[in-house]
Amino acid sequence: MKQLRLTYRAEPTLAAFHNSNAFVRGVMGPLGSGKSSAMCMEILIRAARQRPSPDNVRRTRFAVVRNTQAELRTTTVKTWQDWLSQGERGPSASPPFTSRLRQDLGDTTKLDAEVIFLALNRAEDAKKLLSLELTGAWINEARELPYDIVSALTGRVGRYPPKRLGGPSWSGLIMDTNPPDTGHWWFRAAEQETPQGWAFFTQPPALLASDSGYLPNPQAENLENQPLGADYWLRQVHGKSNQWIKVHLLGQYGDLMPGKQVYPEYDDEHHVALEPLGAVAGTELVLGWDFGLTPACVITQPLPGGRLLVLNELAETSMGIRRFARSTVVPFLRCHYPDHTFTSVGDPAGTARAQTDERTCMEELAKAGIPTRPARTNAFAARREAVASFLTGGHDDVPAFLLDGSCAILRRGFLGGYCFAENSDRPEKNSYSHLHDALQYAALHAQDSHERPVARRGIRRRERQPADGFAGY
Template identity: 30%
Template sequence: MKRAVEKPRFDIFKFTPPGPVAASYIQSEGPIDLILGPWGSGKTVATVFKIARHSSNLFPVCKDGVIHVRCAALRDTYREMAKTALSSWHEFFPKRGPYTAQEPGAYSGGQDRPVKHILEWNTIRQWPEGPKETLVRLEMEFGAIGNENLDSFFKGYEISMGWLNECDLVDESVPGRLYGRTARFPPRVEIMEWEGDRLGWEKDPDSGIDVIRLPRIIMGDYNPPDPANWTYKRHIEEPEKWPGFTFFHQPSGLSPQAENRIGKSRSQYEEEEQAFGGSKHPDAQRNVHGKYAAKKQGTVVYDQFDMFRHRSDQNLDPVRELPFYMGFDAGGTPACAIGQFMPNGQLRGLREIVSLPDTVTGPERFAAAVMEVLLRDFAGMACAGAWGDPSAWYGADKEHGSLAFMETVAQALQVNIQPTASNDIQSRKEAVEWYLKGNIDANTPRSIWDPRLKYTIGGFASQYHLTKQATEGKTDRLEIAKNHYSHIHDAWQYLCYGYRGPRAVRDEAARMGRPTNVVPMRSVQAKTDFDIWNV
C-alpha cells in the first residue's frame, strides 16, 4: 500500500468559485453538466476544480488504499486544447509542480499530440474506522477529436469522468459517446467493498452479479454559440428530451451578478462590447453578455429579450381564475399565441401552436389543432380577447357564402377573433417590446415566457430578425425575414397590439362566437400535422 503521508494535501476548500452559478456547477455530480457564459467568466477554471473536487470526494477508495481516477479532457484540435484547457490546467497543476507524481512518465506528450499528466495528493476520506488521510491518484489525458472517426476514437476508452472543453465545437453525439466510456475505471473488483454502502450497488448486465455503482460524470464549458448549435437545442428548445443534461448559465459580464469579477472587470467587458460594435452585435451578445446569438447576417428584432429574466425556469400553467387571450397569424403556415395578463400587469406567454415549416395548412385543420390545446389546458376558462391579422378577413366570396380564413377559424373555435386596427409592423413590434423593456418591480419582469415555447423563444433569441437589406440600411422599411419562427411572433404581436392598442372591430367578426367565450368542458379528437410545443 502506498504511504499517503508522502504526498502534499490538496485543499479544494481554499478555492473560491467565480460565482454562485460556477459553484453549483462544481458541486453537481452529473450525469452531464455543462456551464456556459461570457468570455472570462471562470468556466474553465471552475471545471479544473470540479475535476479535483470529484477526484477527492466522490470516487471510491480502492483495495490498495488509493483513490484511483482517470479523466479524459477533449477538444476539437490539439492546438486549441493547448491554448485553452491545458493552459488553465497548468496554472493550478504545473508540469513539474508539487502534485505531479514522482515517477518516470508522469508528464508526457504535447506539440499536437495527446498529453498525459499523472497527479497525486492527499485528502481526508471517511473509512470504516473513521476519517483518514488518503492518497488520490488522478490520471489526466488531454486529447483532440479532430477529423477522426468517432467510433474508432472512443473505442477502448476506460475512464472515470470526462471533460469537453468548448463543447459546442464537437459533434452533438460526443457527450453521449464519452459518457458511455465512464464507470470503467477503476475496475470494480479493485474497490473496497465498504464503498458500496456509500455508492450503492447495481447488477452487472454481463455477469448478473451485484457490483458497486461507480459515479458517471461528463462536464463541459462553452461560450453561447449560434442557436443552430446542438447545445441550444438541448438547453433551450428541447430540454425535456435530454433529462441527463444540466446547464449552468452564467450572467452577462455587464450584469451586477457577473461572475469572476476578480479575474475580469466590468470595464474590460465594456471595452469588448464597443470593440464588437455595440451591445446588439452578435459577437457582443455571445462573448460579453453570454447569450445565444445568430452568426448569420440580420439584426435581431427584440434585443431587449433576456434569457435570464424573461424565460421562466419552470413550466407555466394557466391561472384558472383569470381569462386568457389569443393572437392569430393567418396564411399558409398559421400560428396561434395564448397568454394571460396578471393583475399586476405582467404578460405570461403560455402556449404556442405553429404549423410545420413545410406544411401549408387550411383554417379547418389549424382550428382543430388550436382546439386541442384549448380543451386540454384551458377547458372551462374564459377567453377575454382574441386578435388577428386584419388582412385575413378579406378575400372570401361573400355572395356564395364562403368565409375568410379568420372567420372560419373563429366559427370553428366559437371565439370572437377581432382584427387589429392596423397591420403596421412597427406598432405591433412596439406592443411586444413594451412587455420586454420594463419591470413590474425590482424582481418581476413585465413578461415571462414558458420554457416550452420553442419557436417563440428561439425567435426572441435570434431567429426573428430583419432581412439582409433592412440590416444593411438599404431600405427604410422594417422588413422581417420570413421563416418558421416569424409566424408565431406575428401572432404574439397581434395579441399584444390588440390588448394594448386600438380595439376597433368589424361587426361581423364581433358577432361571431359564443356569448361568454368560454372553452367547453368536452373532448374532441383531431388529426393534425402540427408541431405543438405546449406539453
C-alpha cells in the same frame, strides 16, 4: 509526497454545478466567467472523493476534449497547468497530451488521477474513444463539438477504476461553453427537451444592455479574479457586432458561428425580415439551383428598383435532381405560389450529361415543368459579388436584400457557417454551401436584370398572401 494546496471559491452558479450529481452537467456563460477553472476543480474534487482501492489509492481517469489541437494546447491544457502544476507529471510534449497527478491526501490515502487531453471535432472522431476506460470526461467549449462526441463519451465513463479496485464512486460528463446558436444540440437539450439525468447551469451576463450602451452587471461571476475588473468586458464592446456582444458578453444564445465569413457585408439585424415575407403580386420569381446529391433551390423575388427578396429555401440530401424537383419543389410552388410565373437559373455544370442515362440536370428540371437556364458563370468571385451587391444596397429603412426568417440554413450560413476553407480563397463545402450556391445563381440573374437605382418604398412587414393557382407550372 508534498500535499497539493489550492485556494478556490466557487461563484453561486458554479457552486450549484459542483453540488449536483447529475450524470451530464453543463455550464454556459459569458467570456471570462470562470467556467474552465471550475471544470478543472470539479475533476480534482471528484478524484479526491473517489473511494480508495484496497491499497489505499484513489484512482481515477478523465478525458478532456476540445475541438482542435491548437485550442487544446493553448487554452485547455494551459488552464489545467495553471491550477494543477504542483505534483503533476506532464502534460506530455506531444499529442495525445497526458497528465498524471499523484498526491498524498493526508488521510492515509493517496490520489492518482490520470488525465488524457484529446482533440475531437468531427462525428467520425467518436471512434477514437472506443478503447477508453474512463471515470469521467470534460468537454471544453462544447458548442464547437458535434453531439456524436457527447453521445460517445457517455458510453466511456463509469468504466474506471475496475471493480477489483473499488469501481468509480462517481462517473459522468461535465461540459462548459459560451452560448451556441438556437439550432445547436445544447440549446435543444438545455431549453427544449432535457434528457433524464442531465442538468444545465447558466451564469449571469457580464454586461447589461442599456439605452446608453452597456453597463457592468453587479451579479457577474468571476469579477474579483479579473485584473481589470469590469473593464475586461467593457473594453471588448468596441468594434464588435451586436451578435458577438450578445453571445460573448451578455451570455445569450445567438446565431454566431466560427469560420471566416464569406459575407462580412451581412448584418443579421438589418437583412432579416421582422415578419414573414410575402411575394409581391404581378412580379415573377427567380429560382436558383445547385445540383448534385445534395440538391438545393432558393426562391427569390427581384423587385423593380434593385431589391432582392429571399422567400424560401428548399434542400435535400442523398437525392437526385429528378426526385427533388418533382417531390419537393414542384409541390411547394403549387401550394405557395400558384399565381406566380418564374425564371429558373442554375449551376452551368447542370448542362453536363449524366453517365447513367445521359440526361442533364437542366433536362430533368424541364421535364418536371421547370425550364431552367444556366447562369452566366459559375466563377465564385462573380457569384459572391452578386449577393454582396444586394447586401450593401438600399438604405437603413429599406435594405436592398431581405431574407425571410424561415430561411434558417441560409441565415446561419451568412453568420459564419458558410465560410472560407482554411488557407483558401474558396468556401468550404459543407451543409450551408449548397443553398448559398443556389442563392448566388439567383442573385446573378437578378443583378443582370436590375438597371435602376434602389427603390425607396419598402415591403418589410408585408404579410404572406394566399394564392389560388400556379401559373408557372
